[in-house]
Amino acid sequence: MIEHFLPAASSFAHEIDFTFDLIFWLVGFWFLLSEAVFFWLIFRFRKKDGVRGQYITGELKSEKRWITIPHGLVLLCDVVILIFAIQTWYHIKQQLPPADETVRIVGQQWAWSFELPGPDGKLGTADDIRTVDELHVQVNRLYHFKLEARDVVHSFSVPAFRLKQDAMPGRVITGWFKPIQTGTFDIQCTQICGIGHGIMGARLVVETPEQHAAWIAEHSTTSVAAVASPSAGE
Amino acid sequence: MAQSHPAPSHAPHEAHGHHEEMSFWSKYVFSTDHKMIAMQYMVTGMAMGMVAAFFSYVFRMEMAFPNREIPFWGLVTPAQYNALITNHGAIMVFWVAMPVLIAAFGNFLIPLMLGADDMVFPKINRLSYQVFLLSALVLISSWFVPGGGFGGAWTMYPPLSAHSAYSLTPMGSTLFVTAVALEFVAFLLGGINFVTTAMNSRAPGMKMYDVPIVVWFIVIASIMFMASVGPLIAGAIMLLFDQTIGTAFFDPNRGGDPLLWQHLFWFFGHPEVYVVLLPAMGIVADVMATFARKKLFAYKTILYTAFATGVLSFTVWAHHQFVAGIDPRMANIFTVTTLLISVPIAEMCFVYIATLYGGSISLTTPMLWALSFVGEFLIGGVTGIFLGSSGTDIYLHDTYFVLAHFHYTFFPIAIIGTFAGFTYWFPKMSGKMLNETLGKIHFWGTIIPFNGIFLPLFVTGIAGDQRRIYDHNNFPELATPLLQHLREFATISLVVMLLFQVFFFVNVFWSLWKGKKAERNPWKANTLEWVADSPPPHGNFREMPTVYRGPYEYSAPGRTEDYWPQNVPN
Numbered sequence: 167m168i169e170h171f172l173p174a175a176s177s178f179a180h181e182i183d184f185t186f187d188l189i190f191w192l193v194g195f196w197f198l199l200s201e202a203v204f205f206w207l208i209f210r211f212r213k214k215d216g217v218r219g220q221y222i223t224g225e226l227k228s229e230k231r232w233i234t235i236p237h238g239l240v241l242l243c244d245v246v247i248l249i250f251a252i253q254t255w256y257h258i259k260q261q262l263p264p265a266d267e268t269v270r271i272v273g274q275q276w277a278w279s280f281e282l283p284g285p286d287g288k289l290g291t292a293d294d295i296r297t298v299d300e301l302h303v304q305v306n307r308l309y310h311f312k313l314e315a316r317d318v319v320h321s322f323s324v325p326a327f328r329l330k331q332d333a334m335p336g337r338v339i340t341g342w343f344k345p346i347q348t349g350t351f352d353i354q355c356t357q358i359c360g361i362g363h364g365i366m367g368a369r370l371v372v373e374t375p376e377q378h379a380a381w382i383a384e385h386s387t388t389s390v391a392a393v394a395s396p397s398a399g400e
Numbered sequence: 401m402a403q404s405h406p407a408p409s410h411a412p413h414e415a416h417g418h419h420e421e422m423s424f425w426s427k428y429v430f431s432t433d434h435k436m437i438a439m440q441y442m443v444t445g446m447a448m449g450m451v452a453a454f455f456s457y458v459f460r461m462e463m464a465f466p467n468r469e470i471p472f473w474g475l476v477t478p479a480q481y482n483a484l485i486t487n488h489g490a491i492m493v494f495w496v497a498m499p500v501l502i503a504a505f506g507n508f509l510i511p512l513m514l515g516a517d518d519m520v521f522p523k524i525n526r527l528s529y530q531v532f533l534l535s536a537l538v539l540i541s542s543w544f545v546p547g548g549g550f551g552g553a554w555t556m557y558p559p560l561s562a563h564s565a566y567s568l569t570p571m572g573s574t575l576f577v578t579a580v581a582l583e584f585v586a587f588l589l590g591g592i593n594f595v596t597t598a599m600n601s602r603a604p605g606m607k608m609y610d611v612p613i614v615v616w617f618i619v620i621a622s623i624m625f626m627a628s629v630g631p632l633i634a635g636a637i638m639l640l641f642d643q644t645i646g647t648a649f650f651d652p653n654r655g656g657d658p659l660l661w662q663h664l665f666w667f668f669g670h671p672e673v674y675v676v677l678l679p680a681m682g683i684v685a686d687v688m689a690t691f692a693r694k695k696l697f698a699y700k701t702i703l704y705t706a707f708a709t710g711v712l713s714f715t716v717w718a719h720h721q722f723v724a725g726i727d728p729r730m731a732n733i734f735t736v737t738t739l740l741i742s743v744p745i746a747e748m749c750f751v752y753i754a755t756l757y758g759g760s761i762s763l764t765t766p767m768l769w770a771l772s773f774v775g776e777f778l779i780g781g782v783t784g785i786f787l788g789s790s791g792t793d794i795y796l797h798d799t800y801f802v803l804a805h806f807h808y809t810f811f812p813i814a815i816i817g818t819f820a821g822f823t824y825w826f827p828k829m830s831g832k833m834l835n836e837t838l839g840k841i842h843f844w845g846t847i848i849p850f851n852g853i854f855l856p857l858f859v860t861g862i863a864g865d866q867r868r869i870y871d872h873n874n875f876p877e878l879a880t881p882l883l884q885h886l887r888e889f890a891t892i893s894l895v896v897m898l899l900f901q902v903f904f905f906v907n908v909f910w911s912l913w914k915g916k917k918a919e920r921n922p923w924k925a926n927t928l929e930w931v932a933d934s935p936p937p938h939g940n941f942r943e944m945p946t947v948y949r950g951p952y953e954y955s956a957p958g959r960t961e962d963y964w965p966q967n968v969p970n
Binding site: 167168171172181185186189190197201205207208212214217218220222223224230232236247248251258259260275317318319321323325329331332334335336339351352357359360361362363 | 558559692699724725739753785790797799864871878956
């Protein structure tokens, strides 16, 4: 359902979409069934002259069945949903597959800044590439991110990746993503962070290996020159 | 023999002799009468509701037609936008749902339905309203100080709320937190009163299982409120100290932790949802039983599901924080508890639906509201599953899907529940009947646009539309024509819905002025409030009632009448 609106551009996007659809069909069934019974009862037992209401306490076992059986079935559906929900969560948030590369993401009022390893492939060295409001990554490469916030709580969200993680001042939060589709996608801040919250967007550019290498080559020289490294190991 | 009230020839012991004329001040302002305090809460709550509705009009217009002059407001600046959404949320929860559903209906109904002459602590009751009024005034004043009102969302997450350098509202944020803390004090005072009254002031013969569901639910809600609000009052004071005297409870640079606030807030914030849900569901139960002429299906089951919901609701709070930076393993526990809470809530809905079976349903205005509560709340209930499941919440967190979901729970609670109760008990409160035609126009004019507002927002949420953005043009994926049309549709629906509220006010004022006089028991209902005069005098009952049976003995076999009031011996 989500993929009608947005590309599924990360390795785990399909898993979230699948879980969403599964829940949609399960709860959709219960919803339609309940509403159908509900409206039918209103119609069927509307007030008619000379017909009195029936006296039903609902305390007898034979009557309670009408509640306890659906109750059990709802619980069963809950268990099914739980299994998929936790599995999805486990893959995306709890487990950390080994990284091809690590990037640093910093949120502050009201911009995102990014630090990528330069040609040496290591983060925190002098040749790191720093960008603001634009993150360039390579397709089919597994990235770890180290997410920080300078001032208030922000939230790093890439809808096309189905990725969201709050950035908490005072903490470095590690997570991962793996882009599987090239293109340019939105980065949002999804936690209200002051008057500039509505403009705190950035762009995520997923490139082919060739494009990405060219981009690195182009930016590593200028970036080293521009940013002498006082805050590189901050 | 099946008359609803004992012969009134008994020495009319007219309310403790309080028959003398009271001055305006002692009758309307410093009253200790539970019914007058209920009216004070109702009027204040509805007035605040109109303010919050106006706020929603302004920011919805901004979202549909960004950067244009909005009629009755002008251009919306980002700071104003944030303050509007923040105060809309806070007002609707703390200054509308709480005062109207818990305080107004609780105050009005608990003594009347229990057959008591008043609350057990009338002066604490008066104090409760006074503190509440003060909290509302503090909140209103926060919009007019330099820097403007607080704009960090009703959840007040620090460090944004703690430092004026981040929020740019030095006085607004302090007044906001103060107002919220005062509001909690008011409801602690009220809660003590409700619980004590229900325990001690029941009419002779009224056993615990003879208490109407709405009273039970307000009492359970009060207990839940009192048990959950403590941590947040402490948190609010810590936040005030951080703002004003430079402590660092939530400041990570000096050893504090911003995440602590989120735990304190949601430990209260989630039970709070059920605190306002239960009174609304109680109102719906009573209205449905009356107009379906049916005994409530499995009264005890309803009570037990409410207890279960109450207990479980204390264990689910971190589902608001799945992606907040908590230990990811913790999310699994809270996913389990959150999905578990869907079971008693679903069961409650099933019981309500089952109550309709075998009824003789008349679709009066109160009944339409009550039924629409069930129909709409189901949407809010099932969409909660998407968000309680940690896996899908990664994507849906803080999108319009969340917003649409909780408006499908909160709108039925705060608006539909209120109108159900208001139209049902209006004859008792005022002594006049409301006009049914105007009532039905108002009902349909509210319900249809309500769905027009929030159904499209589910779609924008699924498409990745995030909350609290004043202009979506800054995000290419959100600036598509489809999403913008959906936003416009939602906004137009809102305007239509707000316009239809005119019918409500016309109906109320016209009925008060020229409406048909209400008899004692116009709906032929069983519970004790219908034994009292309409409106009940100070002291409520001409003769204190005695209770012989449960509240929902409708259509009992072997009786000529299809109702059997609680106070009639046989």
